[in-house]
Amino acid sequence: MLSEILERNRSTGPLVHCISNYVTANDCVNLLLASGASGIMADDADEVEEITAMCQALVINLGTPNPRRLDAMLKAGKAANRLGHPVVFDPVGVGGSALRREAAARLLDAVRFSVIRGNASEIRTLVDGSAAHRGVDADTDCQDTTDLARQLARSSGAVVVLTGAEDIVTDGQRTYLVKNGHPMMRTVTGAGCQLSALIGAYVAASPEKPLDSTLAAVCAMGLCGERAHHRMTQLDGNASYRNYIIDAMFRLDGTALEEGGNYEIL
Amino acid sequence: MLSEILERNRSTGPLVHCISNYVTANDCVNLLLASGASGIMADDADEVEEITAMCQALVINLGTPNPRRLDAMLKAGKAANRLGHPVVFDPVGVGGSALRREAAARLLDAVRFSVIRGNASEIRTLVDGSAAHRGVDADTDCQDTTDLARQLARSSGAVVVLTGAEDIVTDGQRTYLVKNGHPMMRTVTGAGCQLSALIGAYVAASPEKPLDSTLAAVCAMGLCGERAHHRMTQLDGNASYRNYIIDAMFRLDGTALEEGGNYEIL
Amino acid sequence: MLSEILERNRSTGPLVHCISNYVTANDCVNLLLASGASGIMADDADEVEEITAMCQALVINLGTPNPRRLDAMLKAGKAANRLGHPVVFDPVGVGGSALRREAAARLLDAVRFSVIRGNASEIRTLVDGSAAHRGVDADTDCQDTTDLARQLARSSGAVVVLTGAEDIVTDGQRTYLVKNGHPMMRTVTGAGCQLSALIGAYVAASPEKPLDSTLAAVCAMGLCGERAHHRMTQLDGNASYRNYIIDAMFRLDGTALEEGGNYEIL
Numbered sequence: 142m143l144s145e146i147l148e149r150n151r152s153t154g155p156l157v158h159c160i161s162n163y164v165t166a167n168d169c170v171n172l173l174l175a176s177g178a179s180g181i182m183a184d185d186a187d188e189v190e191e192i193t194a195m196c197q198a199l200v201i202n203l204g205t206p207n208p209r210r211l212d213a214m215l216k217a218g219k220a221a222n223r224l225g226h227p228v229v230f231d232p233v234g235v236g237g238s239a240l241r242r243e244a245a246a247r248l249l250d251a252v253r254f255s256v257i258r259g260n261a262s263e264i265r266t267l268v269d270g271s272a273a274h275r276g277v278d279a280d281t282d283c284q285d286t287t288d289l290a291r292q293l294a295r296s297s298g299a300v301v302v303l304t305g306a307e308d309i310v311t312d313g314q315r316t317y318l319v320k321n322g323h324p325m326m327r328t329v330t331g332a333g334c335q336l337s338a339l340i341g342a343y344v345a346a347s348p349e350k351p352l353d354s355t356l357a358a359v360c361a362m363g364l365c366g367e368r369a370h371h372r373m374t375q376l377d378g379n380a381s382y383r384n385y386i387i388d389a390m391f392r393l394d395g396t397a398l399e400e401g402g403n404y405e406i407l
Numbered sequence: 408m409l410s411e412i413l414e415r416n417r418s419t420g421p422l423v424h425c426i427s428n429y430v431t432a433n434d435c436v437n438l439l440l441a442s443g444a445s446g447i448m449a450d451d452a453d454e455v456e457e458i459t460a461m462c463q464a465l466v467i468n469l470g471t472p473n474p475r476r477l478d479a480m481l482k483a484g485k486a487a488n489r490l491g492h493p494v495v496f497d498p499v500g501v502g503g504s505a506l507r508r509e510a511a512a513r514l515l516d517a518v519r520f521s522v523i524r525g526n527a528s529e530i531r532t533l534v535d536g537s538a539a540h541r542g543v544d545a546d547t548d549c550q551d552t553t554d555l556a557r558q559l560a561r562s563s564g565a566v567v568v569l570t571g572a573e574d575i576v577t578d579g580q581r582t583y584l585v586k587n588g589h590p591m592m593r594t595v596t597g598a599g600c601q602l603s604a605l606i607g608a609y610v611a612a613s614p615e616k617p618l619d620s621t622l623a624a625v626c627a628m629g630l631c632g633e634r635a636h637h638r639m640t641q642l643d644g645n646a647s648y649r650n651y652i653i654d655a656m657f658r659l660d661g662t663a664l665e666e667g668g669n670y671e672i673l
Numbered sequence: 674m675l676s677e678i679l680e681r682n683r684s685t686g687p688l689v690h691c692i693s694n695y696v697t698a699n700d701c702v703n704l705l706l707a708s709g710a711s712g713i714m715a716d717d718a719d720e721v722e723e724i725t726a727m728c729q730a731l732v733i734n735l736g737t738p739n740p741r742r743l744d745a746m747l748k749a750g751k752a753a754n755r756l757g758h759p760v761v762f763d764p765v766g767v768g769g770s771a772l773r774r775e776a777a778a779r780l781l782d783a784v785r786f787s788v789i790r791g792n793a794s795e796i797r798t799l800v801d802g803s804a805a806h807r808g809v810d811a812d813t814d815c816q817d818t819t820d821l822a823r824q825l826a827r828s829s830g831a832v833v834v835l836t837g838a839e840d841i842v843t844d845g846q847r848t849y850l851v852k853n854g855h856p857m858m859r860t861v862t863g864a865g866c867q868l869s870a871l872i873g874a875y876v877a878a879s880p881e882k883p884l885d886s887t888l889a890a891v892c893a894m895g896l897c898g899e900r901a902h903h904r905m906t907q908l909d910g911n912a913s914y915r916n917y918i919i920d921a922m923f924r925l926d927g928t929a930l931e932e933g934g935n936y937e938i939l
Contacts, residue, residue, distance in 0.1 A: 162714065163429040163695040163698055163714075164698045164699050164702055164714050165699060166429055166430045167430050167431060167433065167434070167596065167597070167699065168699070170430055170596040171595065171596055171645055171646055171649065174594045174595065174596060174645055175594070175644055175645050175646070180596070181500060181503070182428065182429075182430050182470070182471050183471060183472075183500075183503070183504070184471060184473075185471075185472060185473040185474070185506060187473070187474065187504075187505075187506045188472070188503070188504035188505070188506035188507065191503060191504040191505065191506075192500075192503055192504055195503060204714070205714050205715060205716060205717075206715075206717060206720070207716075207717040207719070207741070208717070208719065209473070234713060234715075234724075237713070237715070237720070237723060237724055237727060238715070238719075238720035238723040238724055239719075239720070239723065240717060240719045240720035240723075241720065328706045328707070328923070329703065329706070330699065330702040330703055330706060330712070331699070372642055375924075376904055376917075376920060376921075376924065377920050378707055378919060378920030378921065378922065378923025378924055379703055379706055379707050379919060379920070379923050380703055380707070380915070380916035380917070380918075380919035380920050380923070381916050381917075381920050383646070383703065383916075384646035384647050384649075384650065384916065385642075385646070385647075386646075387644060387645060387646035388642060388643050388644030388645070388646050388647050389642075389644065390644065391594070391644025391645050391646070392641075392642065392644055429695040432695055432696045433696050433697060433699065433700070433862065433863070436696060436862040437861065437862055437911055437912055437915065440860045440861065440862060440911055441860070441910055441911050441912070446862070447766060447769070448694070448695075448696050448736070448737050449737060449738075449766075449769070449770070450737060450739075451737075451738060451739040451740070451772060453739075453740065453770075453771075453772045454738070454769070454770035454771070454772035454773065457769060457770040457771065457772075458766075458769055458770055461769060475739070638908055649912070650912035650913050650915075650916065651908075651912070651913075652912075653910060653911060653912035654908060654909050654910030654911070654912050654913050655908075655910065656910065657860070657910025657911050657912070658907075658908065658910055
């Protein structure tokens, strides 16, 4: 199943519109290209509707936010919804400022997301924030990240990916635990941003099964993190490792993903 | 001839002012440094005239556009014209939005470009747009990319580079077909942006022959793409390849370019 | 002594808020991660006070400036001062435009910096500018970079790092000359930006001795430049070298820094 999703992305090569931070933008596009998809960055409100219309998916990344980029995100998100394109949300550092929390709340209100990907703290902020925002009594003491992810999936209608030492992928009904990945990935800025971009491509290529497509992307990224680590020499550090992850994605085929994908159903 | 242009760039080390997108900015500056030139990015209208005045060339790249950056482009372009500096235009994704088309039209009206570099679709958009804009009957059905490039060269007065599987370089009179390059270059974001930056450096170093300087830059970039591919291992993908292109530029000397440059006169 | 500072950074892992240019942002964060610290980029005035409050240091980098980012720099700098966080200033290209000179003057007036790092021309511009600004008769003919650095250290109260073929580190009283580094570092964009980010981390980890922490960061970065060069092959150029510097930082331990640190007291 993972194999099929990877191959569909390679054969269809979706174009992904990314509204992203400037720190990891280059890596995101190169990771998309490595996967067989491609990416275009555009973040001005005057053009994002047109750019989104020529793409097959939209990925909204909350890093280095500002009010002008938020306007563009809202416009692009609504346009993608009208067109039926999958929209991925990566709430980078959402707990870090009111600007980010409010941006996230406005986006969750105005845009229907196909997938939301964040770490435990980011997902928790969305659950608390959106709960408060909707007047629902949020379980702010929730310790179980699986419950947290399921809760956001149910309230948002999106597939939720909560990444950490192990990753959770859930649509609120079915839940997967992904054991791919390597601790070395935490030493590279933008591994999460790259995963969010890849999810956009995979879901665009197989829109009829967003949960499985997302699972495949999470497994693929984690597996590339493993393979990249396997390749490291005694002199290599996180910069070479960053390149090796993208290289591994370039080389990854369906058979390798099918064999290396390491997940279970919860 | 190619050798002399490369060496002139190495010996004079021009400083190139880039108004660029944030996706490929880092690669553009490192490619310039690899060639022996150097680069400075500055995109605020309040400072671009001064920054351009301390440089020897200006490269305007239309990626990730917004109205503020367009103001800066117009100001910088006019200042560079007054100073007699070569100005290169890279109309990234110009067909993708009205914002980009209008920005291109305003730039083509207000700024005299030494070189314009784009792919077939971008050059076609400029030909159609500027033709419509000037009330001329554009040949919108033109299939021949050579004619397209020549047409833009004649209407704009710029050397035009149309990059693809093979590259066309023309000033409207003389036309070269460049066969350097490798398909792998399409898997790297910003190879085109880097070429545009390099053209700025080469033309600044040899301003008396913009066509030949541009030809040399196109051959050099393509040759580096070939050499970078030659170096790839079974584990390398587009991220390592991206580095290898810049590395190859760092190592490229006049003799190698003279021998490896692969072009013919059309 | 250098060893202890490196190890303190690794064991405490400070989070550094960077307000940076978009050209070198990715490398700065990856260099921080390589060192054991981490980084967050945020440059909108609406959020920088909150972001700075969750970090342990602030690094203000003047590359690709604009009025909006300057507002953010001023707000963040004042907030960091209130919180007692170290603030590092990297006046990239400050002599290049009135926008940059005025931004630097406003920042030096409003923010108390722990460390200022620049090349000779940048430090000279700050000395002249701030002197003129304060109505003091600046020694604009000063040839001696050591005097220049001491002068700025005394007038600003900051530790000053003046980088070049050899680097000067001074608080106006004690002065070090650092002989680490390699000429190849000049072929990489952002080596200076990365050093400034690293200084922020080291000073945050050992805030009781800003001069020694800064010295350790300067030695560490230079030593990584040497080690990266040692690793280069006949095919490698500045792109691989860029990665090798960050890799070397990832691998650098206290013992190696203690042995390889090459400095003397002036």
